Amino acid sequence: MSLLTVIPAQIKQIADSCHNTDVTDQFSPLAPSQLSIGPIAVPTPVVLAPMAGVTNASFRYLCRKSGESALPENFAPTVDGPVIHDGVLTAPAGLFVTEMVTTRALVERNEKTLSMVRTDPTERVRSIQLYGVEPDTVAHAVRILVLEDLADHIDLNFGCPVPKVTRKGGGAALPWKRDLLKDIVTAAVKASEKAERDANRERPVPVTIKTRLGIDTDHLTYLDCATIVEGAGAAAMALHARTAAQHYSGHADWSTIGVLKEHCSLPILGNGDIWMGSDAVEMMRQTGCDGVVVGRGCQGRPWLFADLVAAMFGHEQRVAPNLGEVITTIQEHGRLLADEMGEDRGVRDLRKHIGWYLKGYPVGGAARAELMKVTSLEELDTLLSRLDADAPYPGSTVEGPRGRAGTPKRPHLPEGWLDSPYLNAEEQAGLADAEHDVSGG
Numbered sequence: 001m002s003l004l005t006v007i008p009a010q011i012k013q014i015a016d017s018c019h020n021t022d023v024t025d026q027f028s029p030l031a032p033s034q035l036s037i038g039p040i041a042v043p044t045p046v047v048l049a050p051m052a053g054v055t056n057a058s059f060r061y062l063c064r065k066s067g068e069s070a071l072p073e074n075f076a077p078t079v080d081g082p083v084i085h086d087g088v089l090t091a092p093a094g095l096f097v098t099e100m101v102t103t104r105a106l107v108e109r110n111e112k113t114l115s116m117v118r119t120d121p122t123e124r125v126r127s128i129q130l131y132g133v134e135p136d137t138v139a140h141a142v143r144i145l146v147l148e149d150l151a152d153h154i155d156l157n158f159g160c161p162v163p164k165v166t167r168k169g170g171g172a173a174l175p176w177k178r179d180l181l182k183d184i185v186t187a188a189v190k191a192s193e194k195a196e197r198d199a200n201r202e203r204p205v206p207v208t209i210k211t212r213l214g215i216d217t218d219h220l221t222y223l224d225c226a227t228i229v230e231g232a233g234a235a236a237m238a239l240h241a242r243t244a245a246q247h248y249s250g251h252a253d254w255s256t257i258g259v260l261k262e263h264c265s266l267p268i269l270g271n272g273d274i275w276m277g278s279d280a281v282e283m284m285r286q287t288g289c290d291g292v293v294v295g296r297g298c299q300g301r302p303w304l305f306a307d308l309v310a311a312m313f314g315h316e317q318r319v320a321p322n323l324g325e326v327i328t329t330i331q332e333h334g335r336l337l338a339d340e341m342g343e344d345r346g347v348r349d350l351r352k353h354i355g356w357y358l359k360g361y362p363v364g365g366a367a368r369a370e371l372m373k374v375t376s377l378e379e380l381d382t383l384l385s386r387l388d389a390d391a392p393y394p395g396s397t398v399e400g401p402r403g404r405a406g407t408p409k410r411p412h413l414p415e416g417w418l419d420s421p422y423l424n425a426e427e428q429a430g431l432a433d434a435e436h437d438v439s440g441g
């Protein structure tokens with residue numbers, strides 16, 4: 001039986017089981033990694049990358065269930081919710097990070113933003129990514145997440161290359177201003193520590209950061225950034241090994257991940273161009289990084305997490321679903337999204353995933369076009385029932401690059417931004433707008 005056909009049964013098992021159960025002594029001592037993010041043990045050093053518009057609760061669930069299905073039996077949790085091993089909160093199959101949410105929207109208690117940080121109660125570790133440009137607002141948002149027990153781990157996004165964000169000094173432009181970076185991370189770490197004490201929480205909520213190499217090859221920031229965030233108390237750093245100027249073009253330069261690992265003593269998570277389980281192992285071997293972050297490779301392929309987990313445990317397994325199994329996953333994904341956000345929004349959200357799921361399978365243009373306009377779960381079932389469920393796995397054509405690519409772009413920055421690595425009053429004022437209309441990247 002393939003892993004894909006196992007997933008729906010697990011979903012039922014999870015729904016039936018209870019939350020918050022201690023599964024002490026379930027783990028084999030042969031975990032592939034000693035990675036810790038603050039107080040959280042991450043024995044399988046794999047992270048689902050935060051992706052705006054993609055890594056909502058439904059997609060995180062599919063990825064995590066897929067990853068957990070490949071854990072060795074004595075390592076796989078049998079019940080729902082947080083896993084506490086020897087008193088330590090543990091992420092058996094890795095971390096699965098939310099879409100980023102802006103700190104200002106969280107502080108303003110925007111309903112949509114709050115729904116994005118209300119994680120699914122079956123999650124093992126609640127990893128939430130924040131995007132913010134102003135230390136007090138970031139601190140306030142962190143305080144909300146910790147006081148209201150909404151997160152176990154908070155990641156800060158300093159890598160967004162979108163012009164409308166960098167033009168105002170946010171995203172990947174921000175680490176250029178060393179003082180601002182330091183102030184934001186310090187404020188976040190302190191706010192988390194204070195809220196943990198005020199709420200009498202059982203364990204600290206670590207703060208990590210995710211960034212790119214820099215603005216362009218002449219303005220690299222990642223090494224200074226590591227020194228600064230380590231000093232400010234961050235628990236780990238993830239590096240997407242591209243500059244903002246590269247956007248998603250070319251190749252991630254994995255050698256820089258090795259340079260970063262040598263440069264600081266924080267746990268380093270390498271990111272960029274992992275398309276298969278073996279790529280993850282290879283990135284760790286080449287760079288010495290402590291774990292990997294995987295984004296586009298799992299778009300339309302949540303089962304990549306089974307391959308990633310298997311690879312970390314030394315197996316070469318490859319999930320190779322035929323079209324019928326892909327259809328089962330699409331239907332499951334649709335039902336999860338409908339539960340999460342209502343059928344209308346859920347089915348709309350599913351459309352882009354359908355395009356990714358069907359990539360490489362023999363589905364005619366007309367059927368594809370109809371599926372991209374689907375408006376209900378019933379219509380989805382009807383349209384999917386017309387496809388050839390026996391069509392085999394397409395092979396290597398679906399295992400390479402997918403998702404965003406494009407060409408390099410000159411980063412848009414505020415006037416004079418590169419003149420000094422420290423923020424001036426005018427630049428500070430310009431940042432006020434940098435949280436509007438942010439959509440990830």
Ligand SMILES: Cc1cc2nc3c(=O)[nH]c(=O)nc-3n(C[C@H](O)[C@H](O)[C@H](O)COP(=O)(O)O)c2cc1C
Binds near residue numbers: 100157210272295441
């Ligand atoms: C659709 C999309 C949305 C993204 N949104 C975010 C985001 O919200 N926060 C973030 O830090 N990175 C975001 N990213 C970047 C990814 O987390 C990751 O760094 C990047 O895709 C490189 O990894 P990959 O080669 O495995 O895809 C996004 C990427 C994509 C493709």
